[in-house]
Amino acid sequence: VFVNNGVLRQNEPRRVIKMFSSIGMKVNYINAEKEFLRRLKGVSGPERKRKIIGNYFIKLFERFTVKAGKFRFLAQGTLYPDIIESVSVNGPSATIKSHHNVGGLPAKMKMKLIEPLRLLFKDEVREIGKKLGLSDEVLLRQPFPGPGLAVRIIGDVTRERLNVLRKADEIIVSEIKKAGMYHGIWQSFGVFIPVKTVGVMGDKRTYENVIALRAVHSKDGMTAEWVRLPHIILNAISSRIINEVKGVNRVVYDISNKPPATIEWE
Numbered sequence: 001v002f003v004n005n006g007v008l009r010q011n012e013p014r015r016v017i018k019m020f021s022s023i024g025m026k027v028n029y030i031n032a033e034k035e036f037l038r039r040l041k042g043v044s045g046p047e048r049k050r051k052i053i054g055n056y057f058i059k060l061f062e063r064f065t066v067k068a069g070k071f072r073f074l075a076q077g078t079l080y081p082d083i084i085e086s087v088s089v090n091g092p093s094a095t096i097k098s099h100h101n102v103g104g105l106p107a108k109m110k111m112k113l114i115e116p117l118r119l120l121f122k123d124e125v126r127e128i129g130k131k132l133g134l135s136d137e138v139l140l141r142q143p144f145p146g147p148g149l150a151v152r153i154i155g156d157v158t159r160e161r162l163n164v165l166r167k168a169d170e171i172i173v174s175e176i177k178k179a180g181m182y183h184g185i186w187q188s189f190g191v192f193i194p195v196k197t198v199g200v201m202g203d204k205r206t207y208e209n210v211i212a213l214r215a216v217h218s219k220d221g222m223t224a225e226w227v228r229l230p231h232i233i234l235n236a237i238s239s240r241i242i243n244e245v246k247g248v249n250r251v252v253y254d255i256s257n258k259p260p261a262t263i264e265w266e
Contacts, residue, residue: 001064005053006033007040007148007157010166019137028068032060037159044155046266053147062110074111078118079125081221085262121220142187143221151266153192160247165192167245168211175237176215176229185227186218190241191254191265199249208249211241216263224258 002020004013013029020027039052058074065071117125122143129139149165150157169190176182191212199206213234218224238251254261 001028001030001061003057003060004029004031004033005057005148006036007053007150007162009144009149010170028064030060030064032056037157040150040157042156046151049150049157049266050147053150057146058109065111072112073114074109075114075116077125078115079221080119080121083118084222121222123219136183140183142182142185142189145264149192151264152189153194154265155194161192161194164209164245164247165190165211168192168241168248171240171244172213172237175233175240179230179233181227181229181233184217186216186221186224187263188213188215188227190214193252197250201249206249208247210250210252211245211248212252212254212265213237214254214263214265216258218258218263221263222258224263226255226257229253 002013002016013031017027017029036053036056039056040049043049043052061074120128126139145151149162149169152169153161153165172188172190173182176185176188182188191214193210193212195210196207197210199208215227215229216224217227234253241248241251
C-alpha cells in the first residue's frame, strides 16, 4: 500500500509507483492528500503534525485491510535512531522528537506491529540491502522523514507553501546531483521559512519568503556535520530558486551540526 499523504516531494508518487512496478511489485495507491491536509490545517506545532500524520496513516491502513482482506501485521522500517529520539530506551534520555512511526502511532491498533530493523542504523540496513541485491536507486536514496514536507515547513502547512517548497527542493536536489555529490551526502533538502524579507527584482521591491538549504554528512543519523558545498553550487541553487520559484526572494544556508541542531528543522 502506498499512501499519498499530500506532503511528499515533487512527483514522488509517480516515482515510487514506477520503482516498485519495475521489480514486479503491485502497488495499491491511496491518494489521501485532501484528507491529510484538512487534518493539518491550522496546526503549527511539529509534535502535533507528526502525531496527526502517524495516526491517520494507521487509520488508512486499517480501512484498506477491511476492503482488501484480513491482514494481521503491519511492517515498518523503523530504525534505532527513530526510537532513540522518540522515547527513552536505555536510561534517562530525553524525547527529542516523536517520529511518526514511534511516538506518532495510536496506542491501540488492529494489526500487530513488526519492526525487523528497529535496532539497526541506516548504514547497517544499507549493508543488508546490498547483500539482498537491492538496486542503488533504492539503497542510496537519501533519508526522508515520514511526516514529509510537513516538518520542513515551519508553522502551518498549506497547499501554497507545499508547492513553493517542492519546487525549491527539486532544484536543490537536481543541482547537487548535477555536481555528482548526491550519493556522498547523507541528506540535502530545502526548508520553507514563513518569514518575509525585503528584496529587489529588476527595479521593483519584493517582500517574500525564505528558503533554507540544509546539507549534512552523517553515518547513522545520530550525529551530523554540515556539508561544505562549493560556492559555485550554492550560487546555482540560490539563483535558480529565486528566479524560478515564485514567492521566494532569499536563500540561506544552514551551517549547524548535530548536535546541537537536529538534521530536520522540526
